[in-house]
Amino acid sequence: MTPGAPLVTASRLTKQFGEVVALNEADISIPAGITGLLGENGAGKSTAIKLFLGLLRPTTGSVSVLGENPVENIVVRGRLGYMPEHDCLPTQVSAAEFLTHMAELSGLPPSSARTRAADTLRHTGLFEERYRAIGGYSTGMKQRVKLGQALVHDPAFVFLDEPTAGLDPLGREDMLTLVRKTHREFGISVLLSSHLMADVERTCDRIIVLQGGRVVQSGEVGHFTKETATVFIEVDLNRERLIAALERRGVAVAADGSGLTIEGADESVYDHVRDALVEAEAPLRRMAPRRRALAELFSREGGTR
Amino acid sequence: MSAPAPTRATTGTVFDIGYQPYTGAREGRGSGRRAVFKDGLRISLGLGRGPRAKVLPWFFIALLASIGLVMALVAGAVERLGGPGSAAEANLPSHSDFYGIASIILFLFAAVVAPELLCRDRREGTISLYLVRPVTGSDYVLARWLAFLAVMLVAAWLPQFILLLGLAAGDPSPTTYMAAHWLDIPKFLLAGIAMAVYATTLALLASSFTTRRAYASVFLVGLFVITAPFTIGLASEIGGKAGQWISMFNLTNIPVHVNDLIFGKVSEITSEAPARELGGTVLVAWYFAWTIVPMVVLWGRYRRLTP
Numbered sequence: 235m236t237p238g239a240p241l242v243t244a245s246r247l248t249k250q251f252g253e254v255v256a257l258n259e260a261d262i263s264i265p266a267g268i269t270g271l272l273g274e275n276g277a278g279k280s281t282a283i284k285l286f287l288g289l290l291r292p293t294t295g296s297v298s299v300l301g302e303n304p305v306e307n308i309v310v311r312g313r314l315g316y317m318p319e320h321d322c323l324p325t326q327v328s329a330a331e332f333l334t335h336m337a338e339l340s341g342l343p344p345s346s347a348r349t350r351a352a353d354t355l356r357h358t359g360l361f362e363e364r365y366r367a368i369g370g371y372s373t374g375m376k377q378r379v380k381l382g383q384a385l386v387h388d389p390a391f392v393f394l395d396e397p398t399a400g401l402d403p404l405g406r407e408d409m410l411t412l413v414r415k416t417h418r419e420f421g422i423s424v425l426l427s428s429h430l431m432a433d434v435e436r437t438c439d440r441i442i443v444l445q446g447g448r449v450v451q452s453g454e455v456g457h458f459t460k461e462t463a464t465v466f467i468e469v470d471l472n473r474e475r476l477i478a479a480l481e482r483r484g485v486a487v488a489a490d491g492s493g494l495t496i497e498g499a500d501e502s503v504y505d506h507v508r509d510a511l512v513e514a515e516a517p518l519r520r521m522a523p524r525r526r527a528l529a530e531l532f533s534r535e536g537g538t539r
Numbered sequence: 540m541s542a543p544a545p546t547r548a549t550t551g552t553v554f555d556i557g558y559q560p561y562t563g564a565r566e567g568r569g570s571g572r573r574a575v576f577k578d579g580l581r582i583s584l585g586l587g588r589g590p591r592a593k594v595l596p597w598f599f600i601a602l603l604a605s606i607g608l609v610m611a612l613v614a615g616a617v618e619r620l621g622g623p624g625s626a627a628e629a630n631l632p633s634h635s636d637f638y639g640i641a642s643i644i645l646f647l648f649a650a651v652v653a654p655e656l657l658c659r660d661r662r663e664g665t666i667s668l669y670l671v672r673p674v675t676g677s678d679y680v681l682a683r684w685l686a687f688l689a690v691m692l693v694a695a696w697l698p699q700f701i702l703l704l705g706l707a708a709g710d711p712s713p714t715t716y717m718a719a720h721w722l723d724i725p726k727f728l729l730a731g732i733a734m735a736v737y738a739t740t741l742a743l744l745a746s747s748f749t750t751r752r753a754y755a756s757v758f759l760v761g762l763f764v765i766t767a768p769f770t771i772g773l774a775s776e777i778g779g780k781a782g783q784w785i786s787m788f789n790l791t792n793i794p795v796h797v798n799d800l801i802f803g804k805v806s807e808i809t810s811e812a813p814a815r816e817l818g819g820t821v822l823v824a825w826y827f828a829w830t831i832v833p834m835v836v837l838w839g840r841y842r843r844l845t846p
Contacts, residue, residue, distance in 0.1 A: 287671050289670065289671065308568070308673050308674075308675065309567045309568060309673050310673075311671060311672050311673045312565050312567060312672065312673045313565075314671070316668070316671040318664070318667055318668070320664055320667070321663065321664050322663070322664035322665055322667050322668050323663065323664075323665065324659065324660075324663055324665050325663060326588045326589065326592065326659075327587055327588065328587075331587050335574060335578055336668060336672075338570060338571075338573070338574035338577075339570075339571045339574045339575070339668075339669060339672045339673075339674060340565075340570075340571070340672050340673065341565040341566045341567045341568075341570045341571060341673060342561070342563070342564075342565065342566070342570070343563065343564060343566060343570070346561065346563045346564075350561060353558075353559065357558060367589070383668060387561065387565075388560055388561035419557065419558050420558045420560075421558075421560065
């Protein structure tokens with residue numbers, strides 16, 4: 235693999251199950267870093283991950299992971315990690331034993347597997363509990379074991395499927411911190427599949443939005459942040475005169491409850507708002523930058539590709 | 540008197556060296572297969588699990604070993620009480636009879652322990668973590684099959700070795716005894732393989748249809764225990780060629796017929812079986828049909844498995 239090349243690429247990737255098209259001519263390119271795969275249930279996220287892992291054969295199109303075809307060369311899975319959304323942990327064995335076994339399954343020799351299991355449990359915050367049977371763990375601890383088994387063999391790329399599912403707010407924050415740490419400290423690239431926009435927005439560098447099996451949006455998080463940036467203002471008087479004054483200045487404005495929302499909020503907008511407020515003699519009660527929820531991306535066709 | 544030399548205080552410091560990438564060897568698919576095999580051995584014997592997981596497998600292994608021990612002790616006692624050669628004259632059960640005597644225990648062992656190798660991974664979803672690693676469904680099921688086969692072989696062979704050592708030790712001249720009976724060793728090893736392959740395959744096949752160990756165990760116990768009296772009764776009632784074929788469906792007898800052919804001697808439990816009259820070729824072909832077909836079905840169920 236050439237340095238800087240995307241770690242995962244899919245070209246016109248289609249997967250059909252009978253009449254159902256789960257993924258439809260998707261062109262996907264995932265570079266190093268943390269990439270969010272956003273989509274509602276049934277959007278094709280899990281199918282995409284299974285295709286990337288080589289567990290399904292594409293109906294048409296091609297997929298390459300770490301420069302290899304994962305269907306034809308399953309050894310590449312030794313450099314991939316996967317954390318499923320559903321329950322997948324054995325209840326009877328300890329976390330230390332389980333992670334050692336998972337490391338050996340990925341190709342590590344037994345002595346290295348034991349060392350890696352202990353290290354990984356330390357990094358995921360389970361070192362003290364490592365000899366307890368997993369069946370007695372809390373939901374948050376089980377999620378950490380699931381992440382640990384995905385990282386224990388030091389993969390180059392890890393697929394995380396809804397890693398915050400079932401966690402309380404504190405547990406969710408801890409898990410997202412671990413996900414960020416996975417890339418920033420461990421150097422492992424991540425594909426974070428989620429339907430929770432806030433998780434993806436706070437954690438990822440890039441976002442891919444799937445809808446109905448199609449890629450409808452993809453790009454840097456910063457781009458989405460810019461695209462979704464707005465300014466919310468509230469005035470005590472002369473609301474209609476303010477709207478007219480803003481529109482004369484070419485500022486797109488929309489009524490939002492008792493206030494107004496201004497689109498495309500770059501630096502110049504604040505000058506226009508100041509001037510319009512003076513012209514309309516509208517006393518300002520509140521002005522604050524706001525972000526449009528990424529949920530809206532699901533309902534917007536096209537967009538940046 | 541000189542003052543004691545000053546001692547330097549010894550202090551330890553723990554450094555967090557942070558995350559260390561793995562730079563060692565990656566052994567690929569072979570390591571994955573070995574890991575599944577090793578894990579299968581540990582599950583079968585309850586190793587690395589709580590005491591309850593150890594009870595059943597070790598109970599059955601101890602029970603089988605004790606049968607071999609009792610057979611050896613009885614032969615030794617007869618030899619000592621009746622004089623040299625009296626055990627042989629008394630026609631006491633020996634290596635050729637062991638699998639006939641212990642077959643039902645071997646099948647119960649398989650019925651109770653084997654489902655744990657497949658059912659739990661599917662019920663708990665752990666199978667999905669195997670299949671996203673460099674291991675295919677075929678690798679997984681083959682490694683599990685080999686693991687349980689290895690445990691079954693130990694359970695089948697251990698009592699035979701105990702019996703052999705007991706018989707040799709009970710003989711006035713152990714070396715003469717071994718020289719005269721050495722051919723029993725390859726025979727009981729081969730017959731043990733026949734028993735183990737048959738029981739392993741059927742038990743794992745039944746386990747592949749359910750995620751509940753108890754369902755698989757109950758089904759297998761029914762299959763092995765209930766078919767025996769049912770087919771014996773029906774075969775003797777109907778008689779003739781049809782009775783012989785009905786007798787072939789006595790599932791506990793199928794590998795014992797092979798044992799009889801290997802030793803060239805009919806076991807106690809198959810001596811009355813009408814199936815015996817169908818001949819060695821039919822009995823061996825029937826045995827292979829009952830092992831190869833289930834093996835192919837079992838493989839087919841895991842070959843294309845995806846999480």
